[in-house]
Amino acid sequence: MKDYKDNPYFKLFSAQKNNQYKIAQSTIKERKRKLNALQHAIEVTYREQIKKALYKDLKRPVVESDLVAVYLIIKEIKHAKSNMHRWLKKQKVKTDIVLFGTKSWVKYEPKGVCLIMSPWNYPINLTLSPLVAAIAAGNTVIIKPSEISSHCSELMATIVKDLFNEDEVALVQGDVETAQNLLKLPFNHIFFTGSIPVGKIVMKAVAKHLTSVTLELGGKSPVIIDNNVDIKLAAKTVAWLKHFNCGQTCIAPDYVFVQEKILNSFITHYKQYLNEFYGSDTSKSNSYGRIISSKNFNRLKSYLEDAKTHRAEFIVEGEINEEDLFIGPTVISNLKQESLLMNEEIFGPILPIKTYKEKEEVVVYLKDKDKPLALYVYSKSKSFTNYIIDNTRAGTTCINANGIQFSNHHLPFGGSNSSGIGKAHGFYSFKAFSNERAVLKRYASGPVTLLFPPYTNFKEKLARLTVKWF
Known part of the structure; x- marks a missing residue:
């Protein structure tokens, strides 16, 4: 050695x-x-x-x-x-x-x-x-x-x-x-x-x-929400996993694609469940964690400042308290693609929302990105779900659920390329x-020995027959 x-x-x-x-x-x-x-x-x-x-x-x-x-x-x-x-x-x-x-x-x-x-x-x-x-x-x-x-x-x-x-x-x-x-x-x-x-x-x-x-x-794990969907279920489960451990989860939803017709409905229900989970003052909730360190707090804070620079819309603007390492649930839309939130893994309680008209738009967008650790699809339509899964790549996928694939020990868990x-x-x-x-044990004489040297015309014929029939 x-x-x-x-x-x-x-x-x-x-x-x-x-x-x-x-x-x-x-x-x-x-x-x-x-x-x-x-x-x-x-x-x-x-x-x-x-x-x-x-x-x-x-x-x-x-x-x-x-x-x-x-x-x-x-x-x-x-x-x-x-x-x-x-x-x-x-x-x-x-x-x-x-x-x-x-x-x-x-x-x-x-x-x-x-x-x-x-x-x-x-x-x-x-x-x-x-x-x-x-x-x-x-x-x-x-x-x-x-x-x-x-x-x-x-x-x-x-x-x-x-x-x-x-x-x-x-x-x-x-x-x-x-x-x-x-x-x-x-x-x-x-x-x-x-x-x-x-x-x-x-x-x-x-x-x-x-x-x-x-x-x-890890990576940026997307959620795709169809208009044919149980919107309450989608909003509830996304809100749960996004803010579980204050968003510091490798398979947390990084951003959401919502069909434009149901955007307002999703936002309404999302806000409703945030209030149900954490109350009107999240900082006082015993169900909500904190950011691990000042370094990570400042990283997330810089993402928010960058979003404001790019004139993004803050649908829910969470309270920020550096002394307590607290960042409340935050929901942002109209983010430009060059913004930090759309390019860096967020790893925090901030949810960007994108809208789409046709499912093909989502696929085109995702094909240009690294393969995520997780991809989530919410839809009652089997054809929509299959289209998304068949035309994208990800380490893991949940349909009409968020994050619980991690708890099934019969499933392989891991990423693909940059996500793992x-x-x-x-x-x-x-x-x-x-x-x-690999172990192979010989217990009796077999046909392989017939092909040992010296190579004769008979063995050449035997080799040709082996190639043809076996």
């Missing part, structure tokens, strides 16, 4: 590298025992501390913390425990007749020493959910959570230290320099969740070692942390 002795994490990496085969040979029973311990820690031992840490970092409402940071991880663990035996057993495949005398199968083996790099917006879920799959697949893991959600990172460090030996699972805290040092090490797989710019940095760094990666990124590489959740996460090893 290249000399990495100057790297502050080389010793930890080496310990996990030396231990990887022991962990790889652990039984299903042993892996389930580890997952049971993690489940108990999240569901019982540290549950209240998790909610408190999320509140300190994001002012996350208790219900949202329970749903995302507790329920979804527990669901992931239960799903892995229920299916691990099936995932890990020999996956038999067909063998061609010309290979008569052999049998073939796929063995899912652990990739080895893995790195999980997680973001600040859902720090508990997006750290521990990939860890579930890494454990199920039999890997050793180093975790690097975001330094921005510091209270959650501190708590997860405690949980990991409580449950695992350092040569199996370890959590490293630190800033950008820490991440850079970790990326210099030759991991066998890196699972990164975060922004597109940082995803590109990760991709460039791992290219030196040809390390496989799963990149869960690779898939996650359930079996797809297990697969990301596994190498699909």
Whole structure:
């Protein structure tokens, strides 16, 4: 191995590298025992501390913390425990007749020493959910959570230290320099969740070692609303997900395309549900979070100032309080295409609205953009829905719903190109942390030996017959 002795994490990496085969040979029973311990820690031992840490970092409402940071991880663990035996057993495949005398199968083996790099917006879920799959697949893991959600990172460090030996699972805290040092090490797989710019940095760094990666990124996820639609349902669900976690969600609606005939109806119902969810004064609602940091607050504030410069129409202008890192729900229309809100991933409680006359306009617009992590379609028309889906590309799609595709662990979750590489959740996460090893076993003499040298006229004829008939 290249000399990495100057790297502050080389010793930890080496310990996990030396231990990887022991962990790889652990039984299903042993892996389930580890997952049971993690489940108990999240569901019982540290549950209240998790909610408190999320509140300190994001002012996350208790219900949202329970749903995302507790329920979804527990669901992931239960799903892995229920299916691990099936995932890990020999996956038999067909063998061609010309290979008569052999049998073939796929063995899912652990990739080895893995790195999980997680973001600040859902720090508990997006750290521990990939860890579930890494454990199920039999890997050793180093975790690097975001330094921005510091209270959650501190708590997860405690949980990991409580449950695992350092040569199996370890959590490293630190800033950008820490991440850079970790990326210099030759991991066998890196699972990164975060922004597109940082995803590109990760991709460039791992290219030196040809390390496989799963990149869960983001992008500008559109909502397309047909005029043949349950407008109340559309307004309610868009308003819910757009402001869940104060809009700091990778699959949140980034902007909405509304058929021009129903624009006023959508706006009316959207305002109605904002009031129903958060009351007349959102800043006093215990159901509404806050922006993670001053840096992100100022970024969003600059988007709003840019929109005003471009003379956009503020349909709902949310209150702004820098001291409290509070930005209220904001709805904007008549945005020029060159505005920041139409070109940057928003990641906040600001919803741009665009109108259209014909569905073809939407498709033309979307084809010129990067593939989003999510695309949402609201319509009672099957032909409209199919047209949008068949003529666009996206990592995930919901029809007449918002965001709940993330909670179905039977579905692959992930982006496409700039919105992500690779898939996650359930079996797809297990697969990301596994190498699909092809195995072929010969148990009897077969026809292949008839084609061994020396090559005679008979063997030439046999080769021609093989090409023609097999």
